[in-house]
Amino acid sequence: MSRSEHEASSGMQAREVAMSELLARRVADLSLEKKGEDVKILDVRGLTSVTDFFVIITADSERKSSAIAEFIVDELREEGERPAHVEGLDTLHWVLIDYIDVVVHIFQPDERKFYDLESLWSDAKVSTVSVSDAAESSETSASSES
Numbered sequence: 001m002s003r004s005e006h007e008a009s010s011g012m013q014a015r016e017v018a019m020s021e022l023l024a025r026r027v028a029d030l031s032l033e034k035k036g037e038d039v040k041i042l043d044v045r046g047l048t049s050v051t052d053f054f055v056i057i058t059a060d061s062e063r064k065s066s067a068i069a070e071f072i073v074d075e076l077r078e079e080g081e082r083p084a085h086v087e088g089l090d091t092l093h094w095v096l097i098d099y100i101d102v103v104v105h106i107f108q109p110d111e112r113k114f115y116d117l118e119s120l121w122s123d124a125k126v127s128t129v130s131v132s133d134a135a136e137s138s139e140t141s142a143s144s145e146s
Contacts, residue, residue, distance in 0.1 A: 018045075018052065018101075019101070020052040020053055020101035020102055021043075021052070021053065023053075023076075023081065023099060023101065023102045024041045024052075024053035024055050024102045025041065025129070026076070026079075027055045027072055027076070027099075027102060027104050028041055028055050028057075028129040029129070030068075030071055030072045030075050030076075031055070031057045031068050031071075031072060031104075031106070032129065032130075032131050033071065034064070034067045034068045034071045035059075035064060035068075036057040036058065036059060036064075036068050036106070037057070037058040037059070037060065038056075038057070038058045038112075038128075039055070039056070039057050039058075039128070039129040039130075040055070040056045040118065040126055040127065040128050040129070041053055041054070041055050041056075041126070041127040041129060042054040042055075042056065042117070042118070042121050042124040042125070042126055043124055043125040043126075043127070044121055044124045047121065047123055047124055050103075051098075051100065051101055051102065051103045052101045052102065053101065053102045053103070054102075054103050054104075054105060054117060054121065054124075055102060055103070055104045055105070056105045056107070056112070056117055056118065057104070057105065057106045057107070058106075058107055058108075058109055058112050059092075059106055059107070059108065060108070060109060061108075062091075062092040062093075062108070065092040065093075065095055065106050065108065066089070066092055066095075068095075068106050069086070069089065069092075069095045069097060069104075069106055072097060072104060073086065073097060076099075081099060083097050083098055083099055084098045084099065084100050085097075085098040086098070088106075092108070093107070093108045093110075093111045094106070094107050094108070094111045094115070105117060
């Protein structure tokens with residue numbers, strides 16, 4: 001029995017994952033590698049035509065904001081992804097990295113609280129990403145590569 005026949009007979013459905021969703025997840029995982037905190041992915045598809053996903057990250061210092069932003073841009077550049085626009089690197093209180101379908105927001109705690117994007121986009125589906133999630137996804141990709 002093929003996988004799709006098995007899924008159909010057992011009632012399971014494979015969910016097609018958009019490339020933008022994979023990119024959002026990759027950004028979240030990369031931010032956790034540099035100690036980003038309270039990492040959330042907001043699925044804003046159907047709510048705006050501007051982008052598909054916001055990745056919201058808290059960095060508790062300017063140094064950490066810089067490290068997270070540089071790491072995301074550098075790692076994704078090696079994977080063939082280049083941001084259309086980056087802003088906020090001069091103050092590091094709110095860094096925005098625009099990958100068109102995924103917009104990354106790296107906030108200092110006070111700015112995140114003030115702008116409160118989660119409330120502004122409260123109709124979005126929200127996924128909280130933790131270190132254990134990132135470890136699990138890297139283990140899964142490592143085992144699928146072998």
